[in-house]
Amino acid sequence: MLFYLTVILVCQLAGELIVVGLGLPMPGPVIGMILLFAGLVIRGGIPEGLTRVGDAFLSNLSLLFIPAGVGVVLHMGLIAREAKALGAALLGSTLIAIAVTGLLMHLLTRRQRARAGEGTGETGDRP
Amino acid sequence: MSAPASLTELWVYLAASPLTALTMTLIAYQCGMWISARAGFSPLANPVLLAVLLLVGLLLVTGTDYSTYFEGAQFVHFLLGPATVALALPLYRQIERVRRSALAITVSLITGGAVAAATAVAIGAFFGAGPDILASLAPKSVTVAVAMGIADKLGGLPSLTAVLVMITGVIGAALGPLLLTLLGVRDPASRGLAIGTAAHGIGTARALQMSDLEGAFAGLAMGLNALATALLLPLVWGWVF
Numbered sequence: 001m002l003f004y005l006t007v008i009l010v011c012q013l014a015g016e017l018i019v020v021g022l023g024l025p026m027p028g029p030v031i032g033m034i035l036l037f038a039g040l041v042i043r044g045g046i047p048e049g050l051t052r053v054g055d056a057f058l059s060n061l062s063l064l065f066i067p068a069g070v071g072v073v074l075h076m077g078l079i080a081r082e083a084k085a086l087g088a089a090l091l092g093s094t095l096i097a098i099a100v101t102g103l104l105m106h107l108l109t110r111r112q113r114a115r116a117g118e119g120t121g122e123t124g125d126r127p
Numbered sequence: 128m129s130a131p132a133s134l135t136e137l138w139v140y141l142a143a144s145p146l147t148a149l150t151m152t153l154i155a156y157q158c159g160m161w162i163s164a165r166a167g168f169s170p171l172a173n174p175v176l177l178a179v180l181l182l183v184g185l186l187l188v189t190g191t192d193y194s195t196y197f198e199g200a201q202f203v204h205f206l207l208g209p210a211t212v213a214l215a216l217p218l219y220r221q222i223e224r225v226r227r228s229a230l231a232i233t234v235s236l237i238t239g240g241a242v243a244a245a246t247a248v249a250i251g252a253f254f255g256a257g258p259d260i261l262a263s264l265a266p267k268s269v270t271v272a273v274a275m276g277i278a279d280k281l282g283g284l285p286s287l288t289a290v291l292v293m294i295t296g297v298i299g300a301a302l303g304p305l306l307l308t309l310l311g312v313r314d315p316a317s318r319g320l321a322i323g324t325a326a327h328g329i330g331t332a333r334a335l336q337m338s339d340l341e342g343a344f345a346g347l348a349m350g351l352n353a354l355a356t357a358l359l360l361p362l363v364w365g366w367v368f
Contacts, residue, residue, distance in 0.1 A: 008209045015212070026357030027276030029211035033350060036215035046219060054213040057206065058346065061328040062175045063156045064207045065296070067200035068271050068289030069179040073186055073193050075287050078260075085254030086291065089264050093247035094295050094325050097268060098303045101239030101348075102312040102321030108231035113314060 004050040008057075011036045142191055148199025155181040168336060170301035175293060175329055207272035211353065214270075217346035224316070225347065232320065232351070237359075239324040240352045243268035244360060258368070259283055265364065266356055267291040270327040273353040280361050292327065299326020300333035319344025324352045 015032030018024065024031070040046055046054075072079065079086060141147045158181060159174035166172035186196055197204070218225070225232060247264045256264070262283030266274040271292045278288035303322045312318055315338050322330040323345030331349050335342030 005209075008212050011212045011215075012208050026354075026361075027211075027273045029208045030273055030354050030357050032208075032212040033215045033218075033354070036212050037218055040215060040219040041222075046216060051216065054216040057210040057213040058216070061210055062332045063153075064203060064210055065175050065271050065289075065293055065328065066152055066156055066178050066182065067197060067204040068207075068275070068286070069175060069293040070182045070186070070196060070200065071193060071286040072179065072290045072293075073183055075284070075290060078287065079290070082254075082256055082260055085251050085256040085260065086264070088254055089247045089251040089256070090267065090291060090294050091298055092250045093243055094268070094298045095302060095306055096246050097239050097243035097325035098299060098306055098321045099310060100242045101235050101324045102307045102317050103310060104238055105231055105235035105317040105320045106312045106314060108234060109228050109314070109316065112228060112231075 001049055001053060004047065004053040007039075007050065008032075008036065008053065011039075138189075142189065142195060145199035145202070148196045149202055150199075151182060151185065152178075152200050152203055155179075155185075170304070170333065173297045173300060173329065176297050179293065207270075211270065211272055211350075214346060214350035214353070217343050218350050221343050221347050228316070232347075235317075235320060236324055236348060236351050237355055239321065239348075240268065240355050241359075243325050244356065260287070262364075263287040264291060266360060267295045268325050268327060269353050269356045270349055273357055277357055277360055281364050293329070296326045296329025299330040303330060304333065304337065315341035316344045319346075320348045323348030327352070 011032040012029050013032075014035055015030065016028030018031050019026065019028045155178040156174065159177035162177050163169070163172045163174045182196070185191075186193065244265045244267075247267055248261050251261050251264045259282065262281035263278050263285075265281060265283070266277035266288060268274075269277060269292070271289050274288050274292045275285035278285045299322055303326055304318070307313075307318050307321060312321070318337070319331075319334045319341040322334050322341075326333075327349045331342060331345035334345035
């Protein structure tokens, strides 16, 4: 457990060092993600301990958004002033992006789905 | 010592301790989850949104400022970094599917990520938002830690971006599945990819409720869009502005 937590932190730290060292425009943890992914590809599998640590992070991902989200108190005036622009931009762009991404992926993989015979009733929605 | 004075002293002591803010954050999140479960996981009762509303109310009522709150909450916030690194896991788990539809995923994801940023900036500009607001809006579909980093590089306000990212996630989680069904997009891979690209972790949490495959593709899309937007947006921003 502790070993794999250390592995994740080492990837993040290496990512930060690479970003600062090379002056890259992206955040360090993203490079850390690439490093961990590369490690998994080289190793050819996910060790069980890493699954446990990683899933602990990912299954509570929404919790991690809360401290930053509470930062809304810092910008209440700004948000009230720009409510129309922000509201329209967030609502419009999020819906358009979902529609475009979903339709594009749906169309591009249609032939593949037909070939694999999973073209019908595959949503598996849970109520 | 009179009772009110000691109560005040107690509050001053508690408010200054990081333990209080950290505990309140965890309690508020679990209240949010509980209310959300009670509401039958209605997309409108989003646990993150509920928790944030509870905490904002608490800060306003007690007159606590955000920096005091953040001294405790930063321990939760810090975990966003390792959680971003851990996105390598869903990515790796879907490696076979990803390899099979690599081109479709790449095209859909980069188009979707670009559309998310471009339409947000275009609509914001249409309504007269200033350059710092536009720079804060551009990365709003990316998972929060990465989005804040991008906003900082673009000259936006990272703390405003964090709020916009959260609202984006709530909108995507609430309306995305319905929109995709209306559009006839029923395969879980496409649905997950769309929701993860546009609505990051909050959308992914929603997609996981639908099916494991949908959740895996949402997690994949969140990771890849964080990567693609972090790589491309600062470059494109430099050319356009």
